[in-house]
Amino acid sequence: MRKHYRAWKEDRTDRHCHPIFTCIDGCGTGKSRLLDEFPRLLQEELVYPPDCEDKESMQAMLRDALVFKISFSREEVYWPVTSTVGSRMLYQLQDAHEWSFFSRFTERHMTPEHALSLLSQQLEKPRDEMCVILCVDDLQCLAQGTYNGSQMDDMEDGEELFLKTMSSLSLLVNESKCWVTVICASTSFTPMYEYQVRTSQWRVDVPTRSLTHPMVNGVSIFDEFSMEDPRLMDVLIDDMGGFPRVLAQLYHILDSKSKSHNTSTFVFRSVYDFVVQDFQVKYRMDGPQLASMRLAFLAVLRCDSVAHLSRFGDLVLDEVLACSLMRVQSDRLVCPYMLYVLLESSRWDLSEKYLPRAERIDRTPWMTWQEFNIKFRVLKSLAWGVVNDPYLRWGKSARRSAVW
The missing domain is CATH 1.10.8 (Helicase, Ruva Protein; domain 3)
Incomplete structure (x- = not known):
């Protein structure tokens, strides 16, 4: 945030100086909650070094920031997609102003930068004194092409929608006269990774918080x-x-x-x-999905590094995240022990063992799962311990010092 602020103050528009924060995790991991808490995190929990000359000015701007949260899971939309972002930013202020304030905005389609320019005029506040925090949720709806495009004549595919949206957000962060911070949440790694490769935009991953005892x-x-x-x-x-x-x-x-x-x-x-x-x-899962989830669970225990191209049986990482309770932290999968109980309770149909061996190749993970099943309770304390590598907590030779 300090580098982002300093680059903005110096009017630098290099995409390597301004970050887009992202949270990419599976279902039920707390992405939306993180977006709700993100403005407060910036306002109250940023740690400044003792000699930081920008501390007071950053704190003052963040304290008075305009906060917007947009989700693409809704069906009522404007078009094009960049106008949806700008329009929703504008009308999220309706509780803070009289309706006559909004009646002055006659254009239906406006980019985020256009919306901020109009807000600057109406609020009588120079844009170089405005701080904006924009939280964008459910970006996977664009990448998957599930965004409602019934209001446009020429339907664009999901990849095009996602790229246009990310380009609009990057332009806002890199070149806006306001100090703009953007955080996006999604369950899909691949489109975000491909956009980063295409544009070299600085991206900072923000992990979801573990909610141990609410x-x-x-x-x-x-x-x-x-x-x-x-x-x-x-x-x-x-x-x-x-x-x-x-x-x-x-x-x-x-x-x-x-x-x-x-x-x-x-x-x-x-x-x-x-x-x-x-x-x-x-979380209903068919046979191949169960096999893939079991492979993913074993990857959790082995502390395997994962990437957007990682495969678990028939499923890639994005599909595994969409199936059930998984999150990615520091390039490793993390899941609750509850998922193990859920997978263990969903046994294969007994008739499947009578299939010809050639047709059971994709079901071999179940054999590994059965062999592993009886040992898991011993390993549980290691897998969820502070030390990431379970092998570091075993004693020499046959004398083992596992934590029970």
């Missing part, structure tokens, strides 16, 4: 529930891996069962069964 007024939301052993509640929460969607579902199950059975004490195994049943409905 707190309200300093108290964990799970404190109102209990297990037969108090420590089991912590085990249950930790097995959710800090993934917001799984934790939300866990709380929903505990809350609903507590009200229906008029009790706040639960049995560990029964709660696990409830969570697994719910996620089997939410």
Whole structure:
């Protein structure tokens, strides 16, 4: 952020000086929550070196920043796509101004830079004193071509839409008279990687936060529930891996069962069964998908490095992220232990073992999974420990010092 600010102050438009922040992870990992928290992170949690001469001016601008959040998962759109961004930026200020303020904007289509120019005039504030934080969610909808194009005559493919949107955002970050910071969220690595290769735009990956014990007024939301052993509640929460969607579902199950059975004490195994049943409905996977997810899970345990071209059986990384609960941090896959329980509960149809061997080649991951299954509980503490490489925590020769 300091390099970005200094380049903006010096009127440098080099794409290597201005970052676009990105968050690329699977479903249920907290991307939208990160975008909601991002302005506060910039305003309150940036760490400045003691001799930073830009500290006060940066803090003042970030404190008064105009914040916009746009999602491409909605169907009601303007066209072209860059005009959608500019128009939504403008009308997100409707709660802060009287409607007569917006009636002056007669153009239906406007680029983000055009919208900021008009806002500068109406707010009577020079653009070189304006700070803007733009959060763009669900970019994968553009890349996959699922964006609603019914309002245009010549439908463009998903790749073209994605490239146009990213080009518009890059132009805004690199050349705007305002100090603009953009963060984008997506479940697709490939289009973002290809855009970065084409343009050499500086991209900074921002990982989602692990939501281990959600707190309200300093108290964990799970404190109102209990297990037969108090420590089991912590085990249950930790097995959710800090993934917001799984934790939300866990709380929903505990809350609903507590009200229906008029009790706040639960049995560990029964709660696990409830969570697994719910996620089997939410994340339906066929045979090849299950095989690929098991391979991905084994990659988590081996701490394998992954890239946008990595394959897991029949699926590439983007497809694995879309299937279930996975996130990528420091080029490695991360998942909750809950995913292991979900995969282990979805067994192959017994009739499949009678298929000719030649037709079972893509099902060989299941053999590896069975051999691994009985050992996993021992390795669990290593896989989710602080040390990334499990081999560093084994003793010499046959004497092993695994953490139980």
